[in-house]
Amino acid sequence: xxxxxxxxxxxxxxxxxxxxxxxxxxxxxxxxxxxxxxxxxxxxxxxxxxxxxxxxxxxxxxxxxxxxxxxxxxxxxxxxxxxxxxxxxxxxxxxxxxxxxxxxxxxxxxxxxxxxxxxxxxxxxxxxxxxxxxxxxxxxxxxxxxxxxxxxxxxxxxxxxxxxxxxxxxxxxxxxxxxxxxxxxxxxxxxxxxxxxxxxxxxxxxxxxxxxxx
Amino acid sequence: xxxxxxxxxxxxxxxxxxxxxxxxxxxxxxxxxxxxxxxxxxxxxxxxxxxxxxxxxxxxxxxxxxxxxxxxxxxxxxxxxxxxxxxxxxxxxxxxxxxxxxxxxxxxxxxxxxxxxxxxxxxxxxxxxxxxxxxxxxxxxxxxxxxxxxxxxxxxxxxxxxxxxxxxxxxxxxxxxxxxxxxxxxxxxxxxxxxxxxxxx
Numbered sequence: 001x002x003x004x005x006x007x008x009x010x011x012x013x014x015x016x017x018x019x020x021x022x023x024x025x026x027x028x029x030x031x032x033x034x035x036x037x038x039x040x041x042x043x044x045x046x047x048x049x050x051x052x053x054x055x056x057x058x059x060x061x062x063x064x065x066x067x068x069x070x071x072x073x074x075x076x077x078x079x080x081x082x083x084x085x086x087x088x089x090x091x092x093x094x095x096x097x098x099x100x101x102x103x104x105x106x107x108x109x110x111x112x113x114x115x116x117x118x119x120x121x122x123x124x125x126x127x128x129x130x131x132x133x134x135x136x137x138x139x140x141x142x143x144x145x146x147x148x149x150x151x152x153x154x155x156x157x158x159x160x161x162x163x164x165x166x167x168x169x170x171x172x173x174x175x176x177x178x179x180x181x182x183x184x185x186x187x188x189x190x191x192x193x194x195x196x197x198x199x200x201x202x203x204x205x206x207x208x209x210x211x212x213x214x
Numbered sequence: 215x216x217x218x219x220x221x222x223x224x225x226x227x228x229x230x231x232x233x234x235x236x237x238x239x240x241x242x243x244x245x246x247x248x249x250x251x252x253x254x255x256x257x258x259x260x261x262x263x264x265x266x267x268x269x270x271x272x273x274x275x276x277x278x279x280x281x282x283x284x285x286x287x288x289x290x291x292x293x294x295x296x297x298x299x300x301x302x303x304x305x306x307x308x309x310x311x312x313x314x315x316x317x318x319x320x321x322x323x324x325x326x327x328x329x330x331x332x333x334x335x336x337x338x339x340x341x342x343x344x345x346x347x348x349x350x351x352x353x354x355x356x357x358x359x360x361x362x363x364x365x366x367x368x369x370x371x372x373x374x375x376x377x378x379x380x381x382x383x384x385x386x387x388x389x390x391x392x393x394x395x396x397x398x399x400x401x402x403x404x405x406x407x408x409x410x411x412x413x414x415x
Binding site for chain 2: 012013014015016017025031033077079084096098121122123124125126127128129130131143145147150151152153155205206207208209211212213
């Protein structure tokens with residue numbers, strides 16, 4: 001069994017190394033990148049939009065908070081990875097749909113509510129405006145869009161100190177940028193949104209120790 | 215360097231204080247990041263040839279005694295376009311890189327990747343005053359593309375170049391009976407260079 005606790009009497013080697021019972025040199029678990037959080041969060045609001053959402057942030061689809069406490073003797077750089085599943089939507093002339101997502105984080109504190117009204121990390125959406133007929137009805141017309149899975153990354157700043165806790169809050173909303181027509185698609189409005197899920201990962205990266213520098 | 219270095223191979227340090235991995239042994243945050251904002255977001259006009267929105271480069275010198283694996287992550291902001299029937303609006307981007315003592319990456323040709331679209335509700339030959347009213351709005355999410363740059367030898371430089379441009383290729387008829395709208399928003403692109411260990415050779 002290697003000693004995974006870092007203890008001071010381990011002279012002559014730094015925090016990233018340890019020895020086992022037989023005195024053999026070993027790497028500590030934190031001497032390599034480690035996935036410390038990995039959660040997939042299902043959307044709670046996929047499907048038909050029952051009413052317009054013309055005020056931001058709109059209808060909440062996903063909200064998730066995760067955290068990790070640095071259990072190593074060294075500061076750790078942490079990488080946030082957010083993977084957004086494939087998304088699809090259907091909208092009717094001339095109404096627009098837009099999905100926005102955002103995350104916030106804080107160290108040893110609660111992160112701000114990641115509402116997407118003015119600041120956001122991601123977006124997906126669209127519209128077609130085909131005008132109206134002679135009696136001011138929107139022309140018939142529907143738009144379908146699909147988007148593939150993608151991943152966004154952010155390195156936290158500053159690095160996470162030993163014993164400190166990183167907290168992250170992720171939210172995803174759909175809204176309908178105004179104006180809104182109640183008789184879209186020539187009085188046959190159809191509006192659907194599917195964001196499926198988002199995956200939130202935290203990966204802790206190793207750092208050089210404090211004993212041996214160079 | 216007069217002392218004996220027991221047990222210390224590549225990526226290891228042995229000093230009077232003890233033994234430990236060298237700083238460059240650790241993969242981790244980018245060794246360099248550049249933020250390239252768009253200089254042409256908003257309304258655009260007919261552009262049969264690409265018009266530059268974002269242009270920039272990143273250089274980095276491997277000032278370590280170790281060879282390093284390098285890759286650049288190209289992080290593109292969420293993008294948006296507005297196109298009027300029957301025109302196309304597309305944002306294209308491309309990148310190149312070179313390594314060596316005095317490297318110079320080639321000018322990136324603008325055809326590597328694209329975002330945009332077109333909604334056409336008339337025949338292409340319809341005249342300007344007969345055009346039906348039609349607008350297409352498209353919002354795309356941010357994206358991340360990784361370019362592996364291979365091994366960067368000690369005391370050598372990496373040069374990475376990036377360009378994004380907007381274009382309105384193909385059929386383009388400007389309506390005369392109403393106001394058309396053409397827009398492109400590329401927002402920004404970030405280049406992040408990562409350098410990690412190759413392993414003992």
